[in-house]
Each structure stands twice: as C-alpha cells, then as structure tokens.
Amino acid sequence: MNYPSRTIEEAVSEISKLPGIGKKSALRMALHLLKSDKQVAHSLSSALVNLVENTTFCTECHNISDQSICQICSSHRRERSIIAVVQDTKDVLAIENTGQYQGLYHVLGGVIAPVQGIGPNQLHIDALVERLRKNEEVKEVILALSPTMEGDTTAFYIRKKLAEFPIRISTIARGIPVGGDLEYTDEITLGRSILSRIDF
Template structure:
C-alpha cells in the first residue's frame, strides 16, 4: 500500500495493530480523523493516555476499575454468596449486559493451556481460593459458577478449580451449554448468555 505521506503511513501502521483492524480500515479511520477538528484527535489521544496511565485492576476480582476495588465488588445490592469465575474481562461485560446475574465475579486472566505454556500458577486461581477462605467469617461464599469457554482448555480449568474447591465444601456449577462448543462468551448473544446463567447446572470433577 502506497501512502502520500510518511505521517499517514505511520498512523495507519499503528492503527492496524489493533485486533480486527486491517490496513484498509486503518487508513479509513486515519483519513476520518484528518477531516475532524483537531480537538477530536486530541480528546481521543488524551482518553487513550489516561486509560493506560490511570486504569486499575480490582484487588478482589481483578476486573478493570477506576479505583482499587471495582464498583461491582463495592455494590451493596450484589449477592456476595455467589462468585462467577470467568476467563477474562470481556466475559464480565458480556454477562453484565444480560442483567440476569447479581453476584460477584472473579477474573482468572486466562485458562490453563499447556500448549501455550499457561499453567495454574499463571492464573488468578490461588487468589480465588484465598478470597473464599477469607469470606468464611462474613459474606460466606456458597456457590461458584464456572463461566469458562466450552473448549478443552476451559474444561481443564474448570476441572482443576473444582478439585481445589472440593475441600472447601462449596457448591460448584457451570453455565448451561447453551453456549456453542468452541464459542467465546463475548461473542454470544445476550439472550442465550442470560438463559445459560439462569439455567446453570452442577459441575462435578468426578
């Protein structure tokens, strides 16, 4: 692709690093920004810089947050007896958009994948166990929902967590398989995802 300006080329190259953005789409975005007022580009730049410098991760559930503890963990109307375990942050957003779940979350930051060199120690599994142990005195956790991908890696992670939770006498359930095998939660429609949360089933590691 030939560019009339090195500045445009550099901007296109940087924009095309984003997932799902090819060179042609990146060029359209760059040319669109050029047509806007300079303040539009400045506001976009400031928002992205603030995102990188000021974003925090919740100390309890590892969700993205503006503060040390996210708004979900601080929410007075959340059911603290249930924790929904998800692979990553987009899954939290997807479930929240269904408006069918009022419990808490725990973001693992991935799933167990020996092929990619990701083991249990690379995930936030131990902090989940510690979180449940600390809740023994108040706001006791009674159920853990495993809302992980319907893949081999997701099932391996579910099995590992279930075995870890067995000693804590916690009810373990998994979302109903309304989610297609190999599907990712963030791409699942809200009706299917909401129904899967409501019709969750018990999960056994036996």
C-alpha cells in the same frame, strides 16, 4: 500500499496493530481523523493515554477498575454469596449485559493452555482460593468458562482446588442456542442438552 505522506503511513501502521483492524480500515480511520476537527484527535489520544495510565485491576476480583476495589465488588446491591469465575473482562461485560446475574465475579486472566505456555500459576486461581478462605459468606462458585478444551481443563483444575470448601460448585448450562436447528448442532452439545434437560 503507497501513502501520500510518512505521517499517514505511521498512523496507519499503529492503528492496524489493534485487533480486527486491517490496513484499509486503519487508513479510513486515519483519514477521518485528519478531516475532523483537531480536538477530536486530541480527545482520542487523551482518552487512550488515560486508559493506559489510570486503569488498574480490582484487588478482590481482578476485573478492570478505576480504583483498588471495583464498582461491582463494592456495591451493596450484589449477592455476595455467589461468585462467577470467568476468563477475562469481556466475559464479565457479556454476563452483565444479560441483566440476569447479581452476584460477584472472579477474573482468572486466561485459561490453562499448555500449548501456549499458560499454566495454573499464571492465572488468579490461588487468589480465588484465598478469597474463599477469607470469606465464609460464599455459598456457590459458578464456573462460567467457555466450553473449550482449555476452558474445561481449567474448570476441572479449579474444581479440585476448591474441594476443601463446603460450597456448591456449578457451571453454566450448555445447550442449543435460541433459534438454532437441531440438525446443525454438534453431537456433544446436543448430547449435553438432552442430559441437562429441564421441565417444560
């Protein structure tokens, strides 16, 4: 792609490094910023620098936070006897958007994936064990991990690590999505849905 100036080429190159953004989308964004008031670009760059410089991780749950203890962990409205174990912050946001869960979280920072060189020691699994040792309030841990081979491996490993605690360990339900057709559902999901059936 030929660019009219080196500055636009540099901007497109940097913007296209973001996930899900190709060169054409990056060019559209760069041209939009160029046509906009300069304050728009300055506000964007300021917000990005602030994001990188001032974002930290909660010392309790390892979720992204502005302070050492995040808003969820410090809230008195949350149910402190339940902890949902999730892969990353995106999963926290997804669950929070349902409005159905009022417990706490524990963000692992990934899942066990030997092919990618990610082992249990690189995740916040030991921090979860320590958290449970210090907090006798916790009565249930929900393993809210994606139903993939890596997610299931991680859940199995965590289950073994938490065997010493007298708590309930559950997992999120897996079944047919609302609006889905049975004929297009894979056999494993359909089988689990039958086994995990609920009263009508």
